Each structure stands twice: as C-alpha cells, then as structure tokens.
Amino acid sequence: MAKGHKDKVAVITGAASGLGQAFAKRLAEDGVDIAAVDLGDAAATVKAVEAAGRKAAAFKCDVSSPDAVTAMAADVRKIFPRVDIVVNCAGIFPQIPLEKVTYAEWRRIIGTNLDGTFLVSMAFVPDMKARGWGRIVNLSSSTVGAVVTGFVPYVTSKLGIVGFTRALASELGPFGITVNAIQPGLTMTPGATSRPPRAGFATMDEEFADVANRFQAIKRVETPDDLTGAVSFLTSDDSAFITGQTLNVDGGRVRS
Numbered sequence: 559m560a561k562g563h564k565d566k567v568a569v570i571t572g573a574a575s576g577l578g579q580a581f582a583k584r585l586a587e588d589g590v591d592i593a594a595v596d597l598g599d600a601a602a603t604v605k606a607v608e609a610a611g612r613k614a615a616a617f618k619c620d621v622s623s624p625d626a627v628t629a630m631a632a633d634v635r636k637i638f639p640r641v642d643i644v645v646n647c648a649g650i651f652p653q654i655p656l657e658k659v660t661y662a663e664w665r666r667i668i669g670t671n672l673d674g675t676f677l678v679s680m681a682f683v684p685d686m687k688a689r690g691w692g693r694i695v696n697l698s699s700s701t702v703g704a705v706v707t708g709f710v711p712y713v714t715s716k717l718g719i720v721g722f723t724r725a726l727a728s729e730l731g732p733f734g735i736t737v738n739a740i741q742p743g744l745t746m747t748p749g750a751t752s753r754p755p756r757a758g759f760a761t762m763d764e765e766f767a768d769v770a771n772r773f774q775a776i777k778r779v780e781t782p783d784d785l786t787g788a789v790s791f792l793t794s795d796d797s798a799f800i801t802g803q804t805l806n807v808d809g810g811r812v813r814s
C-alpha cells in the first residue's frame with residue numbers, strides 16, 4: 559500500500575476503459591475508494607474495485623459539460639464523504655488530417671480533454687482545500703514531444719493540460735494540494751486500438767510494435783500497467799514535495 563492512501567477517495571474520469579480503469583484498480587489495491595466517472599458504463603470498473611475490497615460507484619457524466627460536471631460532483635458527494643484525489647483521464651484522440659479539422663472537431667477535442675480537466679479539477683478543489691490535502695493527476699501525452707500528424711487539436715489540448723498543471727500547482731501548493739501530469743507513450747488500450755492501422759501496417763499490433771522498436775529506449779509495447787505505479791506515487795504522501803511536474807512514462811521515447 560502506498561503511503562497516505564488508506565481510506566482516501568478518488569474521482570477518476572474515463573474510468574470505464576483503458577488507463578482510467580487500470581488506475582481505478584491500482585488505487586483500490588492501494589486502499590482508495592473510487593468514484594468512476596465516464597460517458598460510458600463503468601460497471602466493470604466498479605466490480606473490479608469492489609473485488610479489491612474498496613467502495614466504488616459509477617457516475618455517468620460528460621466532462622466537457624459544466625452542468626453535467628456540477629451535477630456529477632453533487633452525486634459523488636451523496637455517496638462519498640469527501641474527495642481527496644482527482645485523476646483526469648477522460649480523453650479522446652481522433653486522428654484527423656489537418657484539412658478536415660473543422661472548428662466543431664477542434665472544440666470537441668479541446669472541450670473533452672482540456673475543458674474537462676479544468677471542470678472536474680475545479681469541482682473538487684474546495685473539498686481538498688477544506689482538508690489541507692489533495693492530489694490531482696492529469697493525463698498529457700508523449701505526442702506533445704514527438705513528430706505526429708493528424709493530431710493538431712489533440713496535441714494542443716495535451717500541452718494545454720501541461721500549462722494547466724503548472725499554473726494550478728502554483729495556486730494550490732499553499733493548501734497541501736499537488737498537481738502533476740503524466741505523459742504516456744502509445745499504450746495498448748481500447749481507445750488506442752479502435753482506429754484502423756496507419757498506412758503500411760496490416761494490423762494495430764504491427765503499428766504498436768513499430769513505434770516501440772523505433773522510438774522507445776525500452777523496446778516493448780506500453781500497457782496500462784506500465785503507468786499505474788506513476789499514478790499511485792503521484793497520489794500518495796511520498797510525492798508530497800513534487801508539484802507542477804510532467805512525468806514521461808513512455809519507455810524513454812521523449813526526454814524533457
């Protein structure tokens with residue numbers, strides 16, 4: 559169990575799938591109760607958290623909607639006494655050629671990834687301030703330091719998250735609240751494998767292996783379990799003096 563986790567409560571967005579689900583399971587194993595927030599059905603995540611012996615509940619919410627986030631926060635407070643930890647994992651990453659990036663698509667991606675991170679963080683900052691302890695972990699992406707195409711709104715949103723992380727850390731440091739981000743590389747999740755492989759690759763497995771072999775120091779495909787330790791650390795007491803930082807967890811793909 560990580561130091562300081564026992565009986566804490568975490569809100570994890572995007573918790574129905576991929577990284578969010580893996581973080582929910584890991585924090586539950588660390589002794590944390592979980593509010594699993596997602597547009598989709600997070601019942602499987604709730605089951606996994608309960609199997610680890612912790613309390614869990616699912617909350618359907620579109621994190622890009624201010625009204626939906628306000629309603630979700632009220633529902634969370636009916637079930638959990640307080641919120642100590644927020645992990646902002648809900649995100650979308652459609653690959654769109656530049657000439658097809660409409661303003662509506664731009665708004666949808668920035669709205670989900672960046673506005674959602676802002677709205678959910680702000681909804682629970684008062685709880686953390688009141689207790690003088692809090693942890694916020696945001697999801698950026700190694701794409702912000704790599705040559706990728708078709709991701710102009712996505713990379714913009716993910717570097718916006720780095721800026722938000724830094725600025726919010728400055729605001730909340732005096733209140734015992736840390737704010738950090740992690741930058742995964744290309745990671746095997748339902749979201750990342752749901753699109754067709756890029757030209758030149760027969761399957762997504764081939765594309766993933768190529769990225770790992772050519773761009774990472776550690777030459778294997780990243781999985782959600784490669785990231786859970788970082789989230790556990792950044793939400794624990796052990797990281798109490800680390801804030802405003804962005805941690806690359808990508809097999810050595812990006813150095814900063």
Ligand SMILES: NC(=O)c1ccc[n+]([C@@H]2O[C@H](COP(=O)([O-])OP(=O)(O)OC[C@H]3O[C@@H](n4cnc5c(N)ncnc54)[C@H](O)[C@@H]3O)[C@@H](O)[C@H]2O)c1
Pocket residue numbers: 571572573574575576577578595596597598619620621622646647648649650651670674697698699700741742743744745746747748749750
């Ligand atoms: N998988 C990767 O290669 C990778 C790499 C770098 C960063 N990331 C980031 O990690 C996060 C999780 O990605 P993943 O790979 O687990 O994807 P995923 O698609 O498997 O899971 C994302 C979850 O977010 C939810 N979601 C999407 N829009 C939402 C909204 N408006 N409101 C609430 N929930 C919403 C989805 O329903 C889904 O359950 C994202 O922010 C993504 O940008 C992923």
